[in-house]
Amino acid sequence: GQNIDQPTEMTATEGAIVQINCTYQTSGFNGLFWYQQHAGEAPTFLSYNVLDGLEEKGRFSSFLSRSKGYSYLLLKELQMKDSASYLCAGLDSNYQLIWGAGTKLIIKP
Amino acid sequence: EADIYQTPRYLVIGTGKKITLECSQTMGHDKMYWYQQDPGMELHLIHYSYGVNSTEKGDLSSESTVSRIRTEHFPLTLESARPSHTSQYLCASSEGDRHEQFFGPGTRLTVL
Numbered sequence: 025g026q027n028i029d030q031p032t033e034m035t036a037t038e039g040a041i042v043q044i045n046c047t048y049q050t051s052g053f054n055g056l057f058w059y060q061q062h063a064g065e066a067p068t069f070l071s072y073n074v075l076d077g078l079e080e081k082g083r084f085s086s087f088l089s090r091s092k093g094y095s096y097l098l099l100k101e102l103q104m105k106d107s108a109s110y111l112c113a114g115l116d117s118n119y120q121l122i123w124g125a126g127t128k129l130i131i132k133p
Numbered sequence: 134e135a136d137i138y139q140t141p142r143y144l145v146i147g148t149g150k151k152i153t154l155e156c157s158q159t160m161g162h163d164k165m166y167w168y169q170q171d172p173g174m175e176l177h178l179i180h181y182s183y184g185v186n187s188t189e190k191g192d193l194s195s196e197s198t199v200s201r202i203r204t205e206h207f208p209l210t211l212e213s214a215r216p217s218h219t220s221q222y223l224c225a226s227s228e229g230d231r232h233e234q235f236f237g238p239g240t241r242l243t244v245l
Contacts, residue, residue, distance in 0.1 A: 028175070055232065066223055066236035067176075111176070115232055120191075123175040 026050045028124035030112050035130045036102055044097045044110050044127045052117020056095045058086050059111040061126065067111055070097070099129075107131045136160055139224050139237035146214055147245050154209045154240045156224030165207040166234065168223040169193060176223065182207055214244045 027049045036042040048056065055074035059067035073079055073088035073095060085098040097110055109126035116122055137158040146152060158165065163184050168176040178191030182201040196218075197211050207226075211218055221241050225234040 032173075057233070066238050068236070069233050072233060113176075119232060120178060120181075121176075121232075121234065123177075125173065125175045128173070 026114070026116060026122045028112055028114055028122055030110075030124045030127045032125070033128045033130065035132060036099075038102055038104060038131055038133050040102050041098065041100050042102060042129065044099075044112075044129070046095045046097070046112035046124060048093050048095070048112070048114040048122070048124075050114040050116040050122050053090065054115040054117065054119060056086075056088055057113040057115065057121065058095075058097045059113065061109045061111055063108070070110075102131050104131050104133070137224060137226055137235055137237040139222075139240050141240060142238060143241050143243075145243045145245065148213075148215055150214050150244075152211050152214055152242075154211075154222055154224075154242070156207045156209070156237055157205050158207075158226045158235070158237075159205060160226065160228070160235070161204060162226035162228045162235070163204065164227045164229075165201065166225040166227075167191075167197075167199060167207070167209050168225065169195070170221045170223055170239075172221075180209065214242075216244045218242060218244050 030046045058070040061067040071086035078087045083100045111126045112124040113121040140155045165182045167180045177193035179193045179195040180199040223239045224237040227234045
């Protein structure tokens, strides 16, 4: 079956760094997405990895290891506005997104 | 910036009513999707379309139907709403070989 696993909730301090992990199992693999979703709002795109390695985009970076079925999202210099759910999604062989339940990130002052 | 719109944003209706959730995008994207999401849960694909006159059911069993008569418009219809349909419905679109999906603001449906 297809499955995306990520922690349910994480807490971090403003100004710190946090890493959100995701393991995936999909029928075929065509890339891994990370989305941010604030409470009551729609998901917004953060990153897309299809090759192994680290992709950096400002304060956010995303890493992929295809051999391990593993990805992480790294958030640096945390701000209060980063409090949100972070959704990991794998693109399967049919180019459909398989979504995780999301990691709720709580930022404390 | 993504331009994808959903109406209504909030809807409270009684059991047995027929409703249509509207979704429109102005980006000319060929692919469109409907997802259902309950609080704290993953998105479940209920319908998708790869172009005009093309519609497919997703993984989540649904009593809804969709149509794609125009590229920009992808409405979802519930013939007879039930309390189990209470959820957030998200519409999304993407273009060609770019698999990044752009989401509308969602419709929060409550069926009493």
